[in-house]
Amino acid sequence: MRPPLVELVANLHVHTTFSDGSGTMEQVIGAARECLDVLLINDHDGLEGLYRGYDGYQGRLLVIVGLELSGPHNHYLVYGLSRVPEYQWKEPQAFIDHVQAKGGKGFIAHPFEQGSPMSEGGRAYTWEDWSAQGFDGLEIWNHSSAWKIKARGVLSALFHFVFRTATLSGPDRPTLALWDDLGRTRRVAGVGGSDAHALMHPLGPFTFCIFPYPFMFRSINTHVLLDEPLTGKAAEDRVRVVEALASGSCFVAHDRLGSARGFDFWLENGSQVRAGQGEEVHLEPGDRLAWRLPRLSPARLIRDGRVIWTGLTLEGLLPAEGPGVYRLEVDRRQGLFGPRPWIFSNPVYVRS
Ligand SMILES: [Zn+2]
Ligand SMILES: [Zn+2]
Structure with a gap:
């Protein structure tokens, strides 16, 4: 048995009020500090969190501000860029190459997502261009998409809300099949994303939130494995964590079922x-x-x-x-x- 590696619990693909999430960066960071080692922000098509100085250590929590390139299709989680690229969503090869040329890392988000009649009229933000090459990884498990598969109508949504931990779907089969297939010719990292928005829903005179940030940060996490502990220097540690994710030195777990630490x-x-x-x-x-x-x-x-x-x-x-x-x-x-x-x-x- 090999000795344990340094293990960091990271939550990826988080939206804040800088795009369409309901929590401010302070609120999101506050929730993450309770239970995570690393928080990776991916607001839609923007790096406001980076420009306003939230990237780096917030206490013991390492915050990494990336973004999500988010057209009608072909969503791409990106880390390591200092400016928002201009891009055409219909030309994923061009934006994949751009991210790589700038030294960034990129992951195809929720590639085979299925829409739910309970959300945006059944819209699904799928990946459409499988001729694209050179992406570092795939988001194999996305909490938001896993929930959409279950919420087919009011009754099923209610049932799966009450039992939202025990009944959450795993990664979808098409994504796993594609991942296994791609792996025969090259390494492709698999990561998990929460796609946390913490959306507020109206209920009479009240509003309620199905998936608040503290819930999401204990759900689908990516556990990063490193040979050496982090240094405490944000610039260095950020690169090491993103490199580990992009090289697949990590695993994905639904930690609400029980902590997966030690795997x-x-x-x-x-x-x-x-x-x-x-x-x-x-x-x-x-x-x-x-x-x-x-x-x-x-x-x-x-x-x-x-x-x-x-x-x-x-x-x-x-x-x-x-x-x-x-x-x-x-x-x-x-x-x-x-x-x-x-x-x-x-x-x-x-x-x-
Ligand atoms: Zn997306
Ligand atoms: Zn997203």
Whole structure:
């Protein structure tokens, strides 16, 4: 078993009053400081949070201000830019290349989102151009989209509001299938996004919020894994966290089901760790896939999109039977609702 890495709990894809979120930056940061190590802001097409000096450490919380390029389709989460780019939403290759040229990192947001009749008349902000190349990662799990899939009408919305933690959908199948497929030719990082807006809904003379920020910051998080602790210097630490996300040194978890801290998945040979999540190696005789879960849980080992092992497990060690894109999915039991999707590792890429 390899020793634990430095693990930071990050919440990505957060909107504030600088775009269409309901919380000011101060309110959002206040909520995040209670439970997160890193907060990543992605207001629509703007970097107001950066210009007003919110990027950096706020106490122990590292705030990273990126943005979301947000046309009618092709939404793209971007980190590391200092200016808002001019872009055409119909030309994703041009904006992907621009972000890369400026040293930024980008993730395709909610690629196969399905609209809900309860939200914006069923509108879905899907990714439309799959000829695009060079993006760093995919938002494999988006809380807002996972909720939209469930809220098909007033009654289902009410049911899934009351049981909003236990019934939340996992990452959608088309996204996972695409991710597994892309991984056969190159590394593509998977991240989770809350897409938190904390929208206020009218109810008679009152307004109420279904998903306030404190709720969202304990839901779908991306746990970042680092070799060394952060330095406390914002400029350095920001780069390290974004690099770790873009290289897939992270996993995605629905932490409301239970904290996923302590999870890890790697490839080892004898006593040597050969690759962690997001890393690529050539297969050698004796290579074994290994994992450690925060608690005994049902899990599935996936190779090239196919389940090759399932079981109830705490720590695991299985021979790598050949090259492949290997990743682990873990469920957590929720009483009457049974096992619910909990942790999704990034792949270890074992090449021939
Ligand atoms: Zn979006
Ligand atoms: Zn968004």
